[in-house]
Amino acid sequence: MSANDAGPAATGEPAVVSQAEEGGAAGGPLLEVTDLRVDFHGARTVRAVDGLSYTVPRARTVALIGESGSGKTVSSRAIMGLLPESARVVGSIRFEGEELIGLPEPKMRSIRGGSIAMIFQDPARSLNPTMRIGAQITEAIHTHDRSVSDAAAFDHAIELMELVRLPAARERFRQYPHQLSGGMRQRVMIAMALSARPKLLIADEATTALDVTTQAQIMELLRDLQRRLGMAVIMISHDLGLAASFADDVLVMYAGRAVERAPTRKLFSQVRMQYTRALLGAIPRLENPPHLPLAAVPGQPPDLSVQQLGCPFAPRCPAASQKCVEVRPPFAEQEPEHLWACWHPAGVEPRS
Amino acid sequence: MSEPLLEVSNLVQEFTVRGGGGVKAGVVHAVSGVSFSVEPGETLGLVGETGSGKSTLARAVLQAPRPKSGSVRFRGTELVGLKHRQLVRARRHMQLVFQDPFGSLDPKWRARALVEEPLVAFKVGSKGERRRRVDELLDVVGLDPSRFGNRRPRELSGGQAQRVAIARALALDPSLIICDEAVSSLDVLIRAQVLNLLERLRSELGLAYLFIAHDLALVKQVSDRVAVMYLGKVVEIGPADSLYREPLHPYTVALLASIPSPDPEQPQAPVGKAIHGEPPSPIDPPSGCRFRTRCPRAQDLCATLEPPLRELAANHYAACHFPVTVDAPAPEASAEEAARAESTPTVPVATPTVPVATQPSRPPTVRRPS
Numbered sequence: 001m002s003a004n005d006a007g008p009a010a011t012g013e014p015a016v017v018s019q020a021e022e023g024g025a026a027g028g029p030l031l032e033v034t035d036l037r038v039d040f041h042g043a044r045t046v047r048a049v050d051g052l053s054y055t056v057p058r059a060r061t062v063a064l065i066g067e068s069g070s071g072k073t074v075s076s077r078a079i080m081g082l083l084p085e086s087a088r089v090v091g092s093i094r095f096e097g098e099e100l101i102g103l104p105e106p107k108m109r110s111i112r113g114g115s116i117a118m119i120f121q122d123p124a125r126s127l128n129p130t131m132r133i134g135a136q137i138t139e140a141i142h143t144h145d146r147s148v149s150d151a152a153a154f155d156h157a158i159e160l161m162e163l164v165r166l167p168a169a170r171e172r173f174r175q176y177p178h179q180l181s182g183g184m185r186q187r188v189m190i191a192m193a194l195s196a197r198p199k200l201l202i203a204d205e206a207t208t209a210l211d212v213t214t215q216a217q218i219m220e221l222l223r224d225l226q227r228r229l230g231m232a233v234i235m236i237s238h239d240l241g242l243a244a245s246f247a248d249d250v251l252v253m254y255a256g257r258a259v260e261r262a263p264t265r266k267l268f269s270q271v272r273m274q275y276t277r278a279l280l281g282a283i284p285r286l287e288n289p290p291h292l293p294l295a296a297v298p299g300q301p302p303d304l305s306v307q308q309l310g311c312p313f314a315p316r317c318p319a320a321s322q323k324c325v326e327v328r329p330p331f332a333e334q335e336p337e338h339l340w341a342c343w344h345p346a347g348v349e350p351r352s
Numbered sequence: 353m354s355e356p357l358l359e360v361s362n363l364v365q366e367f368t369v370r371g372g373g374g375v376k377a378g379v380v381h382a383v384s385g386v387s388f389s390v391e392p393g394e395t396l397g398l399v400g401e402t403g404s405g406k407s408t409l410a411r412a413v414l415q416a417p418r419p420k421s422g423s424v425r426f427r428g429t430e431l432v433g434l435k436h437r438q439l440v441r442a443r444r445h446m447q448l449v450f451q452d453p454f455g456s457l458d459p460k461w462r463a464r465a466l467v468e469e470p471l472v473a474f475k476v477g478s479k480g481e482r483r484r485r486v487d488e489l490l491d492v493v494g495l496d497p498s499r500f501g502n503r504r505p506r507e508l509s510g511g512q513a514q515r516v517a518i519a520r521a522l523a524l525d526p527s528l529i530i531c532d533e534a535v536s537s538l539d540v541l542i543r544a545q546v547l548n549l550l551e552r553l554r555s556e557l558g559l560a561y562l563f564i565a566h567d568l569a570l571v572k573q574v575s576d577r578v579a580v581m582y583l584g585k586v587v588e589i590g591p592a593d594s595l596y597r598e599p600l601h602p603y604t605v606a607l608l609a610s611i612p613s614p615d616p617e618q619p620q621a622p623v624g625k626a627i628h629g630e631p632p633s634p635i636d637p638p639s640g641c642r643f644r645t646r647c648p649r650a651q652d653l654c655a656t657l658e659p660p661l662r663e664l665a666a667n668h669y670a671a672c673h674f675p676v677t678v679d680a681p682a683p684e685a686s687a688e689e690a691a692r693a694e695s696t697p698t699v700p701v702a703t704p705t706v707p708v709a710t711q712p713s714r715p716p717t718v719r720r721p722s
Binding site for chain 2: 067068181182183184211212213214215216217219238239240241242244245246268278279280281282283284285286288289290291292293294295296297298300301316
């Protein structure tokens with residue numbers, strides 16, 4: 001699998017280039033997920049992630065795109081070691097070369113929230129409603145470094161709050177989560193996530209619950225922080241527009257598998273996998289006149305408790321053949337930097 | 353044009369918030385003097401952010417709860433002040449579809465019973481007639497009655513459950529359906545299916561919709577006209593084409609600029625264009641224009657005089673002293689478009705990027721109030 005850190009981000013600013021190169025020089029991708037499988041055991045065994053492989057280069061933003069049940073959240077929780085007991089995780093997750101699967105909990109705890117941090121969709125539920133904002137941020141600081149004095153932790157917390165552009169940081173320090181708006185709470189969550197200077201930030205639908213104008217502010221902040229701190233970001237979203245605007249690479253998931261991956265511009269200009277194509281056809285666009293019918297595909301995503309022999313999208317796919325139902329298409333690099341899993345990719349002449 | 357299907361004038365809805373010990377702490381001005389109309393067979397989109405009052409407005413239209421003041425005329429009947437029994441009868445042709453079908457459908461009932469309930473409540477037809485009507489309704493929304501009729505909501509997917517909610521709303525032959533974020537919780541592909549269904553029903557049954565959503569692209573997809581709300585007021589209302597092509601109110605401009613485009617060839621959408629700050633509290637809205645505290649174009653006048661809705665283009669109204677207009681499409685957009693039109697699956701951009709007031713390089717034209 002290619003590490004897509006060869007070229008600088010399409011967004012190209014000098015600062016980004018130097019960080020990307022610096023990261024590349026350290027050797028190997030920051031995160032390497034190989035053949036990850038996650039099964040949930042219950043009355044029925046549900047395979048939520050089915051052979052997922054991808055890499056995250058240093059200081060890049062990779063968007064995981066997919067609908068509910070595509071496995072994007074489960075796979076990222078597997079990285080954080082946050083899955084419940086009923087989950088069986090196999091495969092390999094290497095972070096800076098170190099295998100995370102099977103890592104003893106104390107070791108995992110130092111990585112979680114340390115080198116890898118995560119922010120969630122609902123900041124109201126992630127924050128403790130009975131604790132002041134400041135206390136929650138300093139607690140995060142102390143969790144990863146007990147030697148920090150209270151005064152230094154206070155200074156660091158204020159610094160973090162200013163970093164995430166929380167207005168009137170010193171006043172906010174003494175406030176409770178309910179006194180903050182949704183956008184401000186998400187800023188607090190980001191401040192906490194950044195407290196230990198993570199190398200990888202996983203943002204799981206971090207702006208989905210926010211209004212568009214607030215979402216724009218938070219995404220701008222995240223991008224700015226990512227560049228300034230040289231962090232890699234895994235951005236989990238169902239919103240292709242958001243991915244197109246903010247990610248360097250996009251990985252499209254369906255039914256627990258990766259189905260297409262490419263640098264953002266390439267993916268959106270040369271869609272190959274039929275599912276990605278369907279997704280793009282199904283979003284209403286500002287450019288279109290009103291009442292233009294959407295290109296809807298019929299059917300539902302597959303039942304993940306039934307093993308899929310072929311391509312999971314085959315039953316809904318307009319281009320599907322018998323082969324698609326029987327043989328699983330490999331997820332492989334079929335054009336430079338462009339990987340897909342499809343027997344009948346769009347815009348590619350069939351090989352005889 | 354004959355009488356509109358729905359005519360809302362000066363609708364006001366306020367709630368009292370109580371502080372500690374039941375002391376009156378303030379009044380939430382949720383909807384402050386909103387007027388609009390919906391013609392038969394027309395879709396009016398209503399957009400706004402959280403707290404803009406769009407859901408409160410929908411509920412005030414339905415008289416649940418009753419508004420503080422104003423008028424709601426539906427099919428020629430004034431609903432405000434109507435006695436309960438007459439209200440129930442008058443409201444029969446106005447139905448509501450909510451965001452979360454699992455929250456709005458009784459989990460213990462089967463699909464058939466859920467769709468039949470409004471018919472039973474209004475004593476429509478005999479048992480056999482109702483059964484046929486229910487099967488017909490399930491069929492209309494694309495659910496095979498023999499497969500789905502006996503399922504309970506939890507045995508359905510989100511899209512299927514929303515179809516049941518729509519079938520239920522259709523049961524009494526409504527002329528207006530209020531969709532309150534009706535497709536917002538659905539996945540992209542399923543959402544497209546349900547949107548296409550709503551569009552088909554509109555043309556086949558001549559339905560009118562009041563379509564409430566926070567997603568501007570989604571609203572444009574279904575609407576003939578669009579109203580934009582901010583902090584309890586309609587700040588702009590006009591034909592969908594014109595409103596998206598030439599937004600007049602700085603808030604609409606900011607909203608449009610905040611949407612990330614699924615086309616990475618476009619300038620990385622929201623960067624640098626995001627408006628700052630957060631909406632003020634509806635308990636103590638700003639004087640004059642309510643958007644002035646975040647508006648890049650605000651001047652002294654905006655704080656003292658509340659701008660009325662004025663018709664600034666054909667059928668296109670905005671409440672702003674210093675409205676934005678876009679004169680000519682940006683030339684670079686069309687050139688780019690032609691170059692990549694053939695290979696790109698994304699639809700070429702017809703709308704040029706709107707000059708935002710924060711960009712000093714391209715100042716938008718200002719129309720002075722006459």
